[in-house]
Amino acid sequence: MSTDSDIIRQAVDVPAVFAQLYDRHARPIHRYAARRAGPDVADDLLSETFTVAFERRGDYDFGRPDALPWLYGIVSTLLKRHRRVEARAWLSVRPDPTALVTEHHHEALEAVFEVRQLGTALRRMPARDRDALLLYAWGDLDYEGVAQALDVPVGTVRSRLNRARRMLRAAAGRTPAEEVDHGRADTTPIRP
Template sequence: MSPDNEVIERSIREPAVFDELYGRHATPVYRYAAQQLGDHAAEDVMSETFLVAFERRSAYDITVQNARPWLLGIATRLMRKHVRLEAVSWKGMSADLAAQITPDFIEQAGARIDAKRLARRLAKALRRLSESDRETLLLYAWGDLDYASIALAMQVPIGTVRSRLNRARRQLRRAAGTETIEQETDHGRVDASPQHT
């Protein structure tokens, strides 16, 4: 099986070959969009992602073998434009999000508050994250991308990905009430105490 970059390169001469890329990555792109937008909107985002990718395939960086970060980056930008993003993405997501991104938070907070209340607090904290921090966190948690792949998807340096994830994790820990006096490293800076807003 040819790597993605070879498929994309061949598809410039033979457009029908692009279908191989669809077969490999349609499901992960759909799942990523569905977790944020719901099934109906995810179908539209997935279809449009591959349409955009097909149209821009000649601009793909052929040195990158795996096209999934590129495709999830396109999907992320399309979801930003999606009119119903905020209204649909948070509906019914709280419990699922708490289970997927922060299961340890639920366990730690379980003795103090019930999981439903914690899920509402985490969803509220997620809404308060900047768009770029939230998208970075969701690409990591739901897109199942590593830091380097997120950097490719969002077209930012890997240090920016680390910074965004660190900031998002701190805010979620604060919302979950699990911030401790343990030291937290932030780009070479060590804080001996938790940060408060």
């Protein structure tokens, strides 16, 4: 099976080969774009991402076999143009209202309040920290992948994730000890 790098290298001379890259990575890029900017904009962002990638295929770092971080970097840059749309999407973050119709009304109301607080914290978070956090959480990239996507050193990713986590912890009224390790492959500790 060809690596992404092999496909992009071939696509420089045979453009039709680039469709293989789209087939491999369109779904995660679309899902990420939809979560960030909403389903109404996700199709456009997906299309723009692969258009930019196709146009820049000759500039790709062929030493990197996996192009997914590169594609996430492109869509993250495109999202900067769509920040207003993204801000509206965060405003509409609401839990399922049927969750309120349970015998645990108190817990459900607390969850609604916490979701709103987290949405507000995400909206107020500096864009560079939010991008790192969402690429890690929703893009399912490890620290190195986030660094590649944002074209920054891994240490910068660690700093941005640390700041983002502190902001979310404060918004949720939690301490670092209350966080759950979700078993991500990159379990490098981040110091508060």
